[in-house]
Amino acid sequence: MIYMLEDEAGIRNFVLYALRSSGMEAEGFETPSALRDAMEHELPDLLLLDRMLPEEDGLEVLKKLRNAPETRKLPVIMLTAKDSEMDKVEGLDSGADDYIAKPFGTMELISRIKALLRRASDSHAETERLEIGGLCVYPSKHEVFAEGCKVTLTLKEYDMLLLLMKHRGEVFSRDGLLKEIWGYDFAGESRTVDVHIRTLRQKLGSCGEVIETIRGVGYKAGDEPVD
Ligand code: CA
Numbered sequence: 337m338i339y340m341l342e343d344e345a346g347i348r349n350f351v352l353y354a355l356r357s358s359g360m361e362a363e364g365f366e367t368p369s370a371l372r373d374a375m376e377h378e379l380p381d382l383l384l385l386d387r388m389l390p391e392e393d394g395l396e397v398l399k400k401l402r403n404a405p406e407t408r409k410l411p412v413i414m415l416t417a418k419d420s421e422m423d424k425v426e427g428l429d430s431g432a433d434d435y436i437a438k439p440f441g442t443m444e445l446i447s448r449i450k451a452l453l454r455r456a457s458d459s460h461a462e463t464e465r466l467e468i469g470g471l472c473v474y475p476s477k478h479e480v481f482a483e484g485c486k487v488t489l490t491l492k493e494y495d496m497l498l499l500l501m502k503h504r505g506e507v508f509s510r511d512g513l514l515k516e517i518w519g520y521d522f523a524g525e526s527r528t529v530d531v532h533i534r535t536l537r538q539k540l541g542s543c544g545e546v547i548e549t550i551r552g553v554g555y556k557a558g559d560e561p562v563d
Pocket residue numbers: 342343344386387388389
């Protein structure tokens with residue numbers, strides 16, 4: 337998912353159309369506050385950030401993102417009408433990963449986006465790996481390996497496994513998992529969780545035992561890490 341913060345509707349719609357046409361999911365926002373609201377629900381894989389905005393400057397928006405732990409490493413491409421060397425330096429200094437001056441062609445933008453996403457996933461892949469026993473999850477690549485063999489999971493199975501592994505040793509109730517993975521709408525349908533846990537365990541084979549049932553409470557993966 338790519339988010340774009342750009343107050344000019346013409347540019348925003350044009351870029352969103354180009355991204356979607358090339359198979360990317362994209363959402364656009366007119367103001368920093370609208371972007372923040374959206375980020376509370378879902379973090380994007382990459383942000384296209386305009387420099388001149390209502391409410392606050394794009395650089396200010398970027399600084400705040402870099403100061404928050406969950407968006408510290410979010411790939412950001414700054415877009416701007418100002419094409420001076422000074423602005424470019426400012427943009428990169430303040431933590432943008434790339435910088436593109438308006439007017440830009442959509443082909444160039446898309447190739448920069450792809451390059452940045454590739455870079456981001458490479459650097460995550462090196463650092464971010466969750467491992468319990470023979471079970472290994474690479475969050476940036478959405479890949480799961482059980483005893484070295486790649487496992488194909490549904491989105492919900494994957495999300496649930498990732499949540500449990502990220503919070504190693506923590507017990508999640510069925511309702512807690514429903515809330516985290518399915519949202520509030522499904523409250524009360526806790527059997528859904530059991531069904532997904534069952535298929536998840538089956539797919540993980542011998543690594544399925546990493547997910548433990550805590551009778552009368554819910555599920556957990558592994559034990560609290562000891563450092
Ligand atoms: Ca603008």
